[in-house]
Amino acid sequence: MSHDTNIPTALILGLTGAIGGAIAKALAKRGFAIRALTRRPPAERNSFAFPVDWRGGDARDPASVLAAAAGASLIVHGVNPPGYARWREDALPMLANTIAAAKAVGATILFPGNVYVYSSASPAVVSETSPRRPTTRKGQVRLEMEEMLEQAACDHGVRVIAIRAGDFFGPGVTNSWFAQALAKGGMAVTSVQRLTRPGIGHAWAYVPDLAETFARLVDIRADLPACTMLNFAGHYDASGHDMTDAVRRVIGRPDLPVKPFPWIILWLAAPFVGFMREAIEMRWLWKQSLALDNSKLVGLLGAEPHTPRDDAVKAALAPVS
DSSP, X not given: OOOOTTSOEEEEETTTSHHHHHHHHHHHHTTOEEEEEESSOXXXXXXXXXXXXXXXXXXXXXXXXHHHHTTOSEEEEOOOXXXXXXXIIIIHHHHHHHHHHHHHHTOEEEEEEEGGGSOTTSOSEEOTTSOOOOOSHHHHHHHHHHHHHHHHHHHHOOOEEEEEEOEEESTTOOSSHIXXXXXXXXXXXXXXXXXXXXTOOEEEEEHHHHHHHHHHHHHTGGGSOSEEEEEXXXXXXXXXXXXXXXXXHHTTOTTOOEEEOXXXXXXXXXXXXXXXXXXXXXXXXXXXXXXXXXXXXHHHHSSOOOOOHHHHXXXXXXXXX
């Protein structure tokens, strides 16, 4: 597929993932040509509402990423190791490949971050200046990734826009705590599961809002520092039951049972199932409150894109088309 050379190109690594696809959609609306790197054969490639220039290759292969990045002004690093595993073995090399490609072609990196860089010792509200002292393996890898981006900006002039956000939910976001635990079954859910104790707050990120935030920052990227790291407040569940209450309102079942999530199942399965072991490591995020201060983001954009909670939950519960 060929494109007008006057149209800016965004290379999406992880287009078929929740955040990669959402950012691509937001950028396509702004006139970006979307290019994607994939290992899938043509017959197995997803279809999207916008044209996609598919390039065969693997994000773990430096040559593939560099070739796909030719002529791109943005590289969206929305790829993660599959199966919630091999974080150090795969995540760090993939990001190194993205950084090398961005440096070579002069592209800006868009990096969706998360709260793993914090820990149970963090304050209940964290800002961009809060200490990053992770105590988990995945958190340490995420910290190293952020440091790689900071160093690339400082030492090599690579431009970076990174946003930390809470747990993803939204339309088509199927591999999430919201879809797989809190409201499993979507609109046909027969009960909702409470993941925290009452009074424990939790940060949720509605993916279309987060993607729109990235796009708005792209609009003003010429005025941003080389490395821009921001916090996205999203939908903060301050009471521990704001999200479950929203599910019950949206489906019109205020009497829908609310059950505590059976964490014991994860512990029992952990010796045999790798995903369960990985999930348990982040259990602290459900045992204490952690909110993201978005003052810096609001200072840049004027406001954080924010879909009303019930509208966001309704979209998240809708069947995947």
